[in-house]
Amino acid sequence: MALLENLARMAVQSCEIQKELFSQMGVKRGLRNEDFSGVLVGLTHIGNVVGYDNIEGKLIPREGELYYRGIELKDLAQGFLSTGRHGFEETAYLLLTGKLPSATELMDFTGYLAHKSELPSFFSKSMILSLRGRDVMNMLARSVLGLYAADDDAEDYSDKNLMKQAISLIAKFPVIVAYAYYGMRHSFQRKSLIIRHPQKHLSLAENFLYMLKGKEYTKLEADLLDLCLVIHAEHGGGNNSTFTTRVVSSAQTDTYSAIAAALGSLKGGLHGGANLKVMDMMQNIKENVKDWSNKKEVSDYLLKLLKKEAFDGTGKIYGIGHAIYTLSDPRAVLLKEKARELAEEKNRVDEFNLYALIEELAPEVFYTFKGENAKIICANVDFYSGFVYDCIKIPKEIYTPIFAVARIAGWAAHRIEEVTFSSRRIIRPAYKCVMSSKKYVPLEER
Template sequence: MVDTTWDYSENTPEINFLAEKMSENSKIDPALYGKYDVKRGLRDIDGKGVLTGLTDISTIKQNKLVDGKLVPCEGELYYRGYNVNDIVGGILADDRFGFEEVVYLLLFGEMPNREQLLNFKTLLVQYRTLPQNFVRDVILKAPSEDMMNSIARSVLTLFCYDKNPNDTSINNVLRQCIQLISVFPMLSVYGYHAYNHYLRDKSLYIHRAEPTMSTAEVILSLLRPDRSYTDLEAKVLDMALILHMEHGGGNNSTFTTHVVTSSGTDTYSAIAAALSSLKGPKHGGANVKVFEMFEDLKQTVRDWKDEDEVTRYLEKLLDKQAFDKKGLIYGMGHAVYTISDPRQVILKGAVKKLAEVEGYDKEFDLYALVERLAPQVIGKKRRIYKGVASNVDFYSGLLYSMLDIPCELYTPLFATARIAGWSAHRLEELINAGKIIRPAYMSISTEKEYTKLSQR
């Protein structure tokens, strides 16, 4: 029997009143953060991150040493010591798919030879299956309009199907991670199909993954009703997955993985926590915000080539007069990079090529115009301590739209790639078995004398 006394959709007057009281009593004077030298967001005022750990999985470079001083430079990203530009360049030169190869690199710290890569791909295919009736009983019976929540629920439910879910030995966790990497495309796409069918009244398609396909091909074939895709589409998606799969230990979701793993919890809980972090619009959800912002721009700006008109729109964004009125130009700026995001530089070239083939030239030119104008507008409107450049989220939304990937799957695709990085970092945390991560918070509350209830 359903309890109809509960209403999960609306706030009552009592909740609104209590929320206002809570907000008023929880405010902290922003000046106190400076007074006590608290690094908000674990970052210095110049954007440099506070050192909280060590990692051998990836390296981010945004500065170089010149005459004894650190100065901003073009951004660089390394996976296990290999420059991502070189990795992607080698894969493109061979005209092949590379996601699985880079997963191997992140997990095991070295590039696989042909035999190792073939064996690893075979292992991924072997694990690319869900428990019997899992799709019917878990994914289809509880459709959600939010795919990230759907994936997190599926991941937590897979705990129940694991015979050794709480075993945190390296062998067992590696097995769990490889299984999750293998099934993430299915959890994402099947979750979308459930939403599209039960909540949008569209046709339901549940295809099976073919064993010969790469991860990018699996995604496109599971998503599309006719399972068709071009080689260019799959190769560009493969590149996007590679660029999204890892980005240092300090990004919010990976740091979450380290923090939660340090408590000794199970793999499924750690990955669900990372998913919850990535969902946020300030992290993985930013690609959706970029796409939605441009959709609003295209409806608002009459002449997409008019720099003055586009500039005025960007100014309205910062003045909280346009789009979601948050005062942000989404896709611009990064917590680490100053001059350029190397992932964006690579992705932009691929997006441009696909736009020419798919007939999205005007859209690409608009994105490029905003990319050029936004730093100028931000520089005039904001007090900034470092440069502002477009990040990897800026063009990814346009890429996915050209691939006919629904907006609901933008962030899940990010997760489908980043699960490789999370897995590597979880294993790294366990192997080095440090203390539970517990940073300090300074209390600014004043001591108060307790009074009995009858006297209040």
């Protein structure tokens, strides 16, 4: 209607801020420095993302490293992969407590997670299945807020209760996502409604696959999903959703409100849904490149992407490049190694080789196109994660919710740190108003 169109037009016009004002006033847009590094806004013990060395103010590219509570991700992953066990529960314990569990501690923690995975008796029907939703992330956020009503101690900020709430949410996220997906599918796609209850003898990754697919999954599929959960569990305090968790938690709100806010952040297309863009781009490449092994043909098409002459016209090669990592993303390195095994199991080696070839060629095509001052880029974790999920036959509707199933461990750890460390303060940065003063005009004179 005309009224709304006019109001929207005026609102947008009133919101425009000239780009040059930011540099003139020393404002870091998006909390980014001119070299694209993040503005330092806090301290943490939980996660450390390393993608470059800062030597005398100059950023020097290096192989990427990711640390969970001081332990490098690749060492953590090697620890459980080498013994043939799953690692997400151990990772969650590490993130929450700051230490690796003993065998007994891990067994007790895993058992408690399994115990807390059951949803309240009324919850599945009233909150997930009856209240229909078209988007699983929104259904997950709504369910988290609904859990507030089921928690008699929702406003209890004691250390013990914060941990209890954290473990409960980590345990319940896979169940809510699986039920929400089938509820959405039943309501809007007229497909069967399937509810499988979590099994206490299965790992969190196995349970998630069981609730989605029944017993129709392989050991390698479960291993890959577990690895995906581990490598997505934490990524420092500066990523948008974790920073959201800390900002909201610093105001002393409840756990459920803080995590719902984080979910809203992760749902955003600039944060949690990048692997979906990679999948769409790769489908476009597969349809337009005749010989997937021909380096020149693949390079030429990548150049078309950069020139905005192919796919969605944005000039991006999705899954290539990262805000922090330069020479490599350690999560992508780990995932690629196991993804090759999965491709062999699913007879999709040619497709995997195309991914690997694009990872090899894209940086050089990018540097040639952008010139000598181009940013150093590498494949990021989103480049391979969508391929892995597709091989496992996980529906696209829950790619981003899987991210949340993993990252809730990191969010919970950051929330506990934010509300308990002795030097805490409410996070309250400043915005400078650049609107000039006006005089009030009486209504009859306007």
